[in-house]
Amino acid sequence: xxxxxxxxxxxxxxxxxxxxxxxxxxxxxxxxxxxxxxxxxxxxxxxxxxxxxxxxxxxxxxxxxxxxxxxxxxxxxxxxxxxxxxxxxxxxxxxxxxxxxxxxxxxxxxxxxxxxxxxxxxxxx
Amino acid sequence: xxxxxxxxxxxxxxxxxxxxxxxxxxxxxxxxxxxxxxxxxxxxxxxxxxxxxxxxxxxxxxxxxxxxxxxxxxxxxxxxxxxxxxxxxxxxxxxxxxxxxxxxxxxxxxxxxxxxxxxxxxxxxxxxxxxxxxxxxxxxxxxxxxxxxxxxxxxxxxxxxxxxxxxxxxxxxxxxxxxxxxxxxxxxxxxxxxxxxxxxxxxxxxxxxxxxxxxxxxxxxxxxxxxxxxxxxxxxxxxxxxxxxxxxxxxxxxxxxxxxxxxxxxxxxxxxxxxxxxxxxxxxxxxxxxxxxxxxxxxxxxxxxxxxxxxxxxxxxxxxxxxxxxxxx
Numbered sequence: 001x002x003x004x005x006x007x008x009x010x011x012x013x014x015x016x017x018x019x020x021x022x023x024x025x026x027x028x029x030x031x032x033x034x035x036x037x038x039x040x041x042x043x044x045x046x047x048x049x050x051x052x053x054x055x056x057x058x059x060x061x062x063x064x065x066x067x068x069x070x071x072x073x074x075x076x077x078x079x080x081x082x083x084x085x086x087x088x089x090x091x092x093x094x095x096x097x098x099x100x101x102x103x104x105x106x107x108x109x110x111x112x113x114x115x116x117x118x119x120x121x122x123x124x125x
Numbered sequence: 126x127x128x129x130x131x132x133x134x135x136x137x138x139x140x141x142x143x144x145x146x147x148x149x150x151x152x153x154x155x156x157x158x159x160x161x162x163x164x165x166x167x168x169x170x171x172x173x174x175x176x177x178x179x180x181x182x183x184x185x186x187x188x189x190x191x192x193x194x195x196x197x198x199x200x201x202x203x204x205x206x207x208x209x210x211x212x213x214x215x216x217x218x219x220x221x222x223x224x225x226x227x228x229x230x231x232x233x234x235x236x237x238x239x240x241x242x243x244x245x246x247x248x249x250x251x252x253x254x255x256x257x258x259x260x261x262x263x264x265x266x267x268x269x270x271x272x273x274x275x276x277x278x279x280x281x282x283x284x285x286x287x288x289x290x291x292x293x294x295x296x297x298x299x300x301x302x303x304x305x306x307x308x309x310x311x312x313x314x315x316x317x318x319x320x321x322x323x324x325x326x327x328x329x330x331x332x333x334x335x336x337x338x339x340x341x342x343x344x345x346x347x348x349x350x351x352x353x354x355x356x357x358x359x360x361x362x363x364x365x366x367x368x369x370x371x372x373x374x375x376x377x378x379x380x381x382x383x384x385x386x387x388x389x390x391x392x393x394x395x396x397x398x399x400x401x402x403x404x405x406x407x408x409x410x411x412x413x414x415x416x417x418x419x420x421x422x423x424x425x426x427x428x429x430x431x432x433x434x435x436x437x438x439x440x441x442x443x444x445x446x447x448x449x450x451x452x453x454x
Binding site: 079081082083084085086087089090091095096101102103104107 | 343344347348350351354355378379381382383384385386387388
C-alpha cells in the first residue's frame with residue numbers, strides 16, 4: 001500500500017498508515033526525494049506512529065532517505081516512534097544517527113517552523 | 126501472589142511449596158525408608174508412649190539451659206503449650222502412616238519455628254537431642270541385643286532426617302517468600318518518574334542497577350515521555366554506587382531510545398569514582414550529555430527549554446489586581 005504524501009506549505013508529510021514492506025519503503029524514499037524537488041519543499045515529516053516494528057532495513061532506509069532529502073535541500077524529521085519500538089531498536093543496536101526524531105506530528109511541525117525562522121533570520125542578517 | 130499463598134489452606138501446604146506425592150516418595154526412597162522401617166517404628170509406640178513425659182521434660186530442661194533458646198519460651202503458658210505439641214510430635218513418630226497428613230503437620234511445625242525466629246542450628250539441635258535420648262532408651266530396652274536396638278534406631282534416624290528435610294525446606298521457603306515480597310516492594314519504589322515542570326521529567330535512580338531493573342526503568346521512562354510529551358529528561362544517578370559496562374550500556378540505550386522519542390536526556394550526578402570506572406571500562410560515552418549535579422542538570426534543561434528562573438525582587442512593588450478600590454466608593 002503506497003504511503004500518502006501530503007503537502008502543507010513548504011513541508012511534505014508522509015503519513016504511514018499500515019505496516020510497510022521493503023518495496024513500499026523504497027517507493028516512499030524515491031517518491032519523497034522526487035517531490036521535494038518538484039515542490040521545492042524545505043522540510044519533510046515522516047510519521048511512523050502506527051509502526052510497531054522498525055527493523056534494520058527500515059532504519060537503514062530511513063537514514064538514507066533523510067540523507068537523500070538533505071542533498072535535495074530539505075530537512076527530515078521522523079515523528080511518532082513508539083516506546084516499545086525505540087527500546088527494541090536500541091537493544092538491537094539500530095540507530096538513526098543524524099536524523100532528527102521528535103515525539104509527534106505537532107512537535108515535528110514546530111521543529112520545522114523553528115528551522116524556517118532560523119533560516120529567515122540567517123538570510124535577513 | 127505471596128500474600129495469597131500465605132493464606133493457602135493448611136492441607137495444601139505441601140503442594141504449595143512443590144512437595145507432591147512423587148517428590149515425597151522420592152525423598153523416602155533416597156533415605157531408603159521402606160515398609161520395614163514403618164513396622165519397626167510402629168513397634169516402638171509402647172516405648173515412646175511410656176517415656177514421652179520424661180523425654181520432653183529433659184528436652185525443655187536442656188533447651189532452657191541455653192540463653193539463646195530460653196528467650197523463646199519466657200511465657201510459662203506458651204511453654205506448656207509447646208510442651209504439649211512436642212509430646213504429640215514425639216509420639217507421632219511411632220504412629221505409622223507417614224504420608225500427606227504427617228508431612229503437612231511437619232511443615233506447619235517448621236513454619237512456626239521459622240516465624241518465631243528459632244535459628245536453624247537450634248532446630249537441628251532439637252533433633253540431635255531426640256536421637257540421643259531415644260538411643261539411650263533403646264539400649265536400655267534391649268540389653269544384650271545391640272543389633273536389634275540399632276536397627277530400630279536406624280529407622281528412626283531415617284524418619285527424623287525426613288522431618289528435618291521438610292522443616293528446613295519450610296524455613297527456606299518462608300525466607301524466599303519474604304525476599305520476593307521485599308524485592309517487589311523495592312522494584313515498585315525504585316523507579317519513580319517525576320514531572321517537575323511541564324515537559325521536564327526527572328528520574329532519580331537510587332541503588333544498584335541490574336539488567337532487569339535497567340530495562341524496567343527504560344520502559345517506564347519511555348512510557349512517561351509519551352504520556353507527558355517530555356522534551357527533556359534528567360537522569361540523576363547520584364544514588365547509584367557503582368556502574369559497570371552493562372549498566373553504562375543500558376544508560377546509553379536509554380539515552381538513545383529517548384532521543385528516538387524526541388526527548389533529550391541529561392545525566393547528572395556521576396560521581397568521581399563512577400566516572401573513573403566508566404573511562405577505565407572504555408565505554409563510548411560521547412553521546413552522553415553529562416552534567417555535574419541535579420541542580421546543574423535543571424539549569425541546562427532550562428536553557429534547552431528556554432526558561433529563565435528569576436528571583437522575586439521585593440523592592441519592586443508587586444503588581445496585584447486588588448479589585449475595586451474600597452475607598453473609591
